[in-house]
Amino acid sequence: MNRARIAMTPSTLLFCSIWVFSSAWAASAIEQQVQYFPHFADGGGYSTAWYFTGYGLGLSSIDIEFFDKNGFRQSLATDQGTGSVFHLSLNGYASASLGTLGGGGSAKTGWVRITSSTPVGATEVYRYSTSSGLISQAAVLSSNAVGSATLFVSDARKTAVALLNTYPSNTLNFRLLDKDGIRVGPTSTYSLQPGNQMAIYVNQIPGFEDISILDGSIELSGSSPFFLTSLVFEGPSFATVPILAGRTVPAGSRASLLNQFNLLVAQTKETGDQLLPPGAEDLALFADFLRQPRTGLIRLLPRETYDGFLTVRGGGAYYSFGRLTHEYGYGSDLELQQGHLSVGFAGADFGFLTSLGDVPIDSVTSDHPAVQYLASFVAPANLADARAQQQRAEAGFTIGAYSYIDRLKAFAASSYALRSINYNTSDVLVAFRVVRFDTDGSAILVWKLLRTYPVPRLE
Secondary structure, X not given: OOOOOOOOOOOOOOOOXXXXXXXXXXXXXXXXXXXXXXXXXXXXXXXXXXXXXXXXXXXXXXXXXEEOOOOOEOOEEEEOEEEOEEEEEEEOOOXXXXXXXXXXXXXXXXXXXXXXXXOEEEEEEEEEEEOXXXXXXXXXXXXXXXXXXXXXXXXXXXXXXXXXXXXXXXEEEEEEEOOOXXXXXXXXXXXXXXXXXXXXXXXXXXXXXXXXXXXXXXXXEEEEEEEEEEEEEEOXXXXXXXXXXXXXXXXXXXXXXXXXXXXXXXXXXXXXXXXXXXXXXXXXXXXXXXXXXXXXXXXXXXXXXXXXXXXXXXXXXXXXXXXOEOOOOOOOOEEEEOOEEEOOOOOOOEEEEEEEEOOOHHHOOOOOHHHHHHHHOOOOOXXXXXXXXXXXXXXXXXXXXXXXXXXXXXXXXXXXXXXXXXXXXXXXXXXEEEEEEOXXXXXXXXXXXXXXXXXXXXX
């Protein structure tokens, strides 16, 4: 085939907050924003609250997700019900909040991910109370992912750190120095898997258990960027500790340059991810349509521009209508590359596209004359027949008045029908419409799933 196919490859009472404020805001104030709060505690006298405020960018939908230290969802009792996911809305300059109730004899801990359809301000406030009333309260300012950091340690027994890893497996290094700047004890290492969090006092870090220093410092660095906050405790009272620039290795050394490079790559991908969701104006335009079942609105990014620059595999150029993901390799049904739409990407997988012209997406059903052939097609059950259909799809063919092929030029204000057959994964019939193209060549598509078929398998 002249189009290359892609091979498919396979505790603590510490609170903190991280507000990851995207540098993409300057470029587009209507893109989705993701913020991380690496630690919270609820129970045993502790409670945590989050406060949100709008920036006047219109209506913003906010999803608040709670995770435990291993990255699994966990349910909390809050002033807006009990659950692991909560939804809030802000309009214009409005504000909203969500707070845990602090019930139970022992504290639940973990981290929080905040996803908003437009950028919003977010602050975390943590409290400790007894039957006598509020004992201590503090609000934690925002923080960005860092590759290294330095913290003042007034007392290793009372200074605590919380770290969250949202990147691939991360090896963290710790160096402890006394007040004279002399290293104390060994260099300690600790590994965090994706989605994992640790919250620990300095004298609990492996290798530092028997060390007690006053008015010293600790240096942290990671093989990937990490989120960090720190608190110092004086009995039941607590206060934040400033996060200072890292100094673990001399500036200009290879280790330092590699750290900077990894941080820039991760930040670039994180910013790139925020280019993927469709804009608020597109969502508003199709709000009524999207209330219907099995419909959606997506953006496809041009593969030649973004592949390798997003955390999502495939650079946002692919979409699976069966699994509702842009991640390549999970039954991908459609690709945008060099202004063309394609189907069929790995192994014996294949599919057919046909252009319906400028017709409303609402009018397209499986009874449409151009869709009838796609709806009635039976997926082959042996490899030889599947390969023959691949060749047929690449060459293109005509049934009655309509043409079918696996690659078509994408035009704005045009509708299409797609049958995509992914062996051992999915078989779907979809109608979609290219609403418009954005300035970067990305395409906004509105779609509806017309029919699903049994998962195809080869004998």
